[in-house]
Amino acid sequence: MKAVVLVRTRIVYAATAFAELVLWQVPKPVVGCTHRFKYRLAYVVDGTCVLRYDNEAGKGDHRHYAGKERAYGFSDPDKLIADFQADIARWNHENRHP
Template structure:
């Protein structure tokens, strides 16, 4: 096990509109989380009226995955910038889906 410590890449909570916010937490870790091959631990969530409607995370043992509309699917992690892009694209999809 490494003596290096985790480095916070981002810790942010941002209002999207009244009653909705995104919360981003990404850490660079000394060793990959169980089930992953990359050196990041992350949780990106979109919360509306107190309910998490979208989340990307890599929970220990489960690896990279996404929760969207109460369905969990595997997620292929490519890079931190691609993770942001995929998450925010899904926020837009959710907002369009919600408004129909």
């Protein structure tokens, strides 16, 4: 089985803000993960990535928020996207961004 794209989309939040979500189902877990998904979700404001969730090989599931990298407890793709959207709302609120 080859990797299968499950989600590949860009969501525009404002003229200067967008989210890009890419999620694949992969034949075997990425090194550092126990599930068969590979993902990168990014929120970009004014040309800067201010929030990112990813599971790069060797690091496992983690997120970048407020300049810090922390482990992320992946459970399923729907929860991943919901958590990401909640963090976008939180970032927008904390930074007074639309």
